[in-house]
Amino acid sequence: MKTTNDTIPIKDKMNVFTKHTFPVTGMTCAACAVSVESIIKATEGVKDAGVNYANQSAWIEYSDAVTIEEIQNRTRSIGYDLIVDAEDPFQEQQDQQQKHYEALKKRTLWAILLSIPITIIGMFFMDMPYGNYIMMALATPVVFYLGRSFFGHAYKQAQHGKANMDTLVALSTGIAYLFSVFNTFFPEFWHQRGLHAHVYFEAASVIIAFISIGKLLEEKAKSNTSSAIKKLMGLQPKTVTVIENGQEKMTPIAEVVIGNVILVKPGDKIPVDGQVTAGVSFVDESMISGEPIPVEKKKGESVFAGTINQKGSFEFRAEKVGGDTILAHIIKMVQEAQGSKPPVQKLVDTIAGIFVPVVIGIALLTFVVWMVSGAENALTHALLTSVSVLVIACPCALGLATPTAIMVGIGKGAENNILIKDAESLELGHKVNAVILDKTGTITEGKPVVTEAFWKEEIYDIKSLKAIVYAMETQSEHPLAEAVTEMLQQESLPSVSLDVFESITGKGVRAQKGTEHYFIGNKRLLDDHKIKINEVLAAYAEQWQKEAKTIIFFADDTEALAVMAIADKVKATSKEAIKTLQESGIAVYMLTGDNQQTAQAVAREVGVAHVKAEVLPADKAAFVKELQAQGKIVAMVGDGINDSHALAQADVSIAMGKGSDIAMDVAKMTLITSDLNMVPKALKLSGKTINTIKQNLFWAFIYNVIGIPVAAGVLFPFNGFLLDPMIAGAAMALSSVSVVGNSLRLKSAKL
Template sequence: METTATIKNKKKATFPVEGMTCASCASSIESMLRTREGVQEANVNFAGKTLQVAYAPDLVTPAQLRETVQEIGFDLLIEKQTEEELEARQAAALANLKRKTIVAGILAVPVFVLGMFFHDTFSWGNWAMLLLTAPILLWAGQRFFVGAWLQAKHLRANMDTLVALSTGIAFIFSVFNTIYPEFFLSRGLMPHVYYEAVAVIIAFILLGKYLEEGAKDRSSAAIKKLMGLQPKTVRVLRENGEAEIKIEEVQVGDRVLVLPGDRVPVDGEVALGASYVDESMLSGEPLPVQKQAGDMLYAGTINQKGSLQLIARKTGGETMLAHIIKMVQEAQGSKAPVQKLVDKIAGIFVPVVLVIAVLTLVAWLVFGGQAYLTEALLSMISVLVIACPCALGLATPTAIMVGVGRGAESGILIKDAESLEHAHRVNAVILDKTGTITAGKPAVTDVVWVTAATDREHLEQLFFSMEGQSEHPIAQAIYTFYREAGVKSVQPAYFNSLTGLGIEAEFAGERYLAGNEKLLRQHNVTLPAELVEAAQQLQQDAKTVIFFSNAEQALAVFAVSDPIKPTAAEGIKAMQEAGLEVYMLTGDNAQTAAAVARQVGVNHYQAELLPQDKATFVKQLQAEGKSVAMVGDGINDAQALATADVSIAMGQGTDVAMDVAGITLMRSDLTQVATAVRLSRATVQTIRQNLFWAFFYNVICIPVAAGLLYPFTGFLLNPMIAGAAMALSSVSVVSNSLRLRGRKL
């Protein structure tokens, strides 16, 4: 209900929600709150278990919102909860569900064995099954009956309704036949019981709920890791000296000290000092960026070498890191749960089954023969038993479980069923460059020595020794290259770093230079044509070129770049052959992006993008009607990964990227992207087939169970046969899902 006061005086708040078991629970909470005076907007994030509400505080209070939610069996945590408290509550709820799942599974095994193999030979079997099934139904399965009742109060139905009706009716009917078997025996009929169906159905569905809840709780791990990028305390410089304060106490304008190895705590401007800062969490680029007075620093980045003093410009929720966290949270919460389709089907299916069951009872009471009461009860029970949701409940999860297992065998880890389900619709794939198409760290890719160079081993030793003295990231790549080759270093008699040019050193009275072409020309060093030509070719491929020379002439040229992964081009070709449109995004410069795109066969690319730009590009493609998969490896990709329809992380990337992503490629091999899409297509096809088989038996057998054939053939479906048909539908669904194991991808 929207009022003038709501518009003029609106407050937004987010509250944790407890007690939700399915997507329709979230819908019930939203619909109830929206009818409350003073509430303008209410959105429930089922995966995140939170409510975002906009309300007029002068018309409704959080306590009244909580009362409204409690009326339909749920709860709002309106008191301030710390992350630790929320985690403890969620862990306790998950542990309770796990305990009930385990107990139900343990008790269901003997019930199944007794019901299927010893129901005729074991005289006390019915009583034993009753004692074992009762705790499964009344304790482990209590949540289904509570959920069904809450749905019924609002004239709705879902999977809880199906479970509660079928297991409840079957249990009551079985208890009646256990206590008073003479009722049917005196009428020439066998008093069948269905305890095994009750026990197994509840155990299976509890297992599915447990797996679902576990996956939802793990979805918050990415947010926790992002929050962990910000230090708890900060060193600030005050008039009376240095002080260490909590991150929350930092104010705009404070002078903050950042030592080598520290994470930058807030967004700010360098006031004093110079250093190299690792900004890969923002740009994704492996090379640290030189920072000096006047440059901006961002929270979460890492200072590498020198000490820095910065003036705080943005703190708390205003930093770029905080915006990344917020965008990831919003993107994660916008996705619908995988079981939504089944809940919708169940919402239609259950009322239809109920109507058929009631009509069956009435028809037999009105038109039945001599044993009309017995036949009416048996026919109604047959309808409810054969309409058991076991096959419907198994249709999606069994295919998903086999699909996830098949993916794991291929090195494709699928975190949630939703990602596997959505991937079949993907028609556009966005690839981050660094760490996804390329290796993600600078390395020596080319070495060209002048033809006339002699005693090359000795010269390599001198060059290696020079680069070992430098702190520049390019020098570190060269140093690593020769160290891994086993080259030994020697101490130079003289060493000097020339900012923006390179380095110089002396060995045994002879001077050597290493750096760019400008350095050599300033020292009047001769540049052989063969090295100049080689350098130009390497620069066209967007590689950084370093010359090495003595005092007279250049001796060699070295190229350093982020090398392309061996399978990148093959993987991109496989995606294109699978009908996927491939895009490359990078924070690197346009020349490098063009060179990489050309080498791997990507036709569409964009360069010099910040994390929010990547997420914006994802939304742009989605607005064009495309279903987008994002493939990345770093924190800078987290926003785009969370925004995409399907998120895929490289296994050698950051933990944050892998936690945000629904799919992780353990071998960091782009050929696996096309495999993952084909696996999704096969899995979704299997789900659709399973849903057909789940309903096929119902469509064919429910009319037969109701007695449709009796007037013509005298055939009346026995509840035991109905139970067997129900089991057969489940077997068909599971068997069809297992076919995925042998599917060629």
């Protein structure tokens, strides 16, 4: 038996309890998780259990008095399953979910295709020869084959005294179908009583088709939940180069132990945490810090699993391996955050749990009241009214209320460059009162650029000197060199060949052309070579340093010729977007792994009052929890791997489209553009979608509140009016049309 964690023995008096986590299959709503949890907890020998709908898993603490197979059988008895015997149980779960999704997609498509001709005949050609038989032939596979899961789940729920949406679907479609079959074969029963023998095959099949569409949308949203974890795991290489007795040896990552010396070549991912023992390079640590500028690594410096080496090579000693690395902790934290978030109880499922027994009770009461009323044709009226109650109470409008609004809302978002992966984001977005923004790549462009440059005024041939700068920076391995070359690429510069080129670690580069020597680097490089910096260049450098920009100089062997400022530029729309959020009463916070000075400079520029600098991934998630503990509904906006834990923890998670794949997988919304103005638009779209859902539910319920009593015959004592089941079916269809029509109004909404 394979599980996701080692056995944890827990002694309790005479019994030894074991705690395991298992994947759960078959859950389609939050109410399902409650059902699974209650049946597991009720199993003799189980001390405690918890079922999480968000990550489709159950942890179970059980004694040796019960086997996991017995617990599995109890779970199966209500229509769900535990995966207890698989090499990779969660992979097995994903495979099953994918198969289920594909099968559901086929069933839904066939249900739609078969329902179309049934609806056309039932609405427009009801008197055509053999029309009822044709509709029955088409409806039978829809109800009993394509819709069999509704009946199966309803039966298993009923065995344990429970009811949900499946119960209502099974009852309404089953009774409508059986009533229609009776009327098809025995129309005289009604004709003799002066009534038309109407059939409801179209109602039965259309309900199955519509509800299947809703379930298909839910399954699609669930199908990608683990892709972020897979990509995080993919940051660790499968094999590494270990140095043993001076020889290079390829070793599987699982066999690396503390103390191994590992060689990292240019472009390699660092496999485990450790300390550099030889060599120098720059490492992209954006997955931890979020900052785009690679960090210099030399002897004694720490390196971390999942970060990416740049152009140099180095050796390091492994200090943390397996589950102890920072990458492993990030993966674990993302898993826990995705799973620990309490699922939003689906309103329709909650209502269905109350609504179903009430409707059944009303239908039975209606039948009984008519039977004891002593009225003429009491049995006829009892049958007609009780069937009318069940048909008019059909959950079609109720089932369509949320998915149609969500579908239109998602489409509206896509039109505005907002991709929405999960309906929960639309449910919560309008409640957000705190927005956390990552700095790099979210508020800023996420890429260092030359923002200012000043050349010594006495220089006449600047173009030739710029060509030398370009030639030097093209050969440089320093991460900031690319910013300079990108700036100079815009100019038409002559080609220059350097006679000598040398990189000076931690300071810059030196070159020689003919008899002239040139330097590009920081102030320490110039000080080491006793190169003068005139007052004007020094003043510019000082001013730009106060703005938290990185300063580099270009000089010959006697004096500085130019000074340049390099920074991660703030996006043009950031200030406006932050102001819009603040004017909406939303508190805006900025978190960054960058230093305090840079963070404050960016915050001043864009108007953010709440800033936290030098934060690690876990600190970002902890800050989200801190705000949530204060009762705030938190939206997190980020773009990097280092934001993934905080994104998973937040109530609403939004990824920038040009960011990492992992951030986009974890987040429930993705902005296709890098325009931060889309964030307030996304939250506004949520508000409009929720209003539409509430309107839909209102109309669906008003229709039931008015329709059910009328269908039961409440007007009969006053004016002799009885609602024909045919009119009940038409009213049901009309309520669905009104819900769809109201949802479509979202298309014209302004964001």
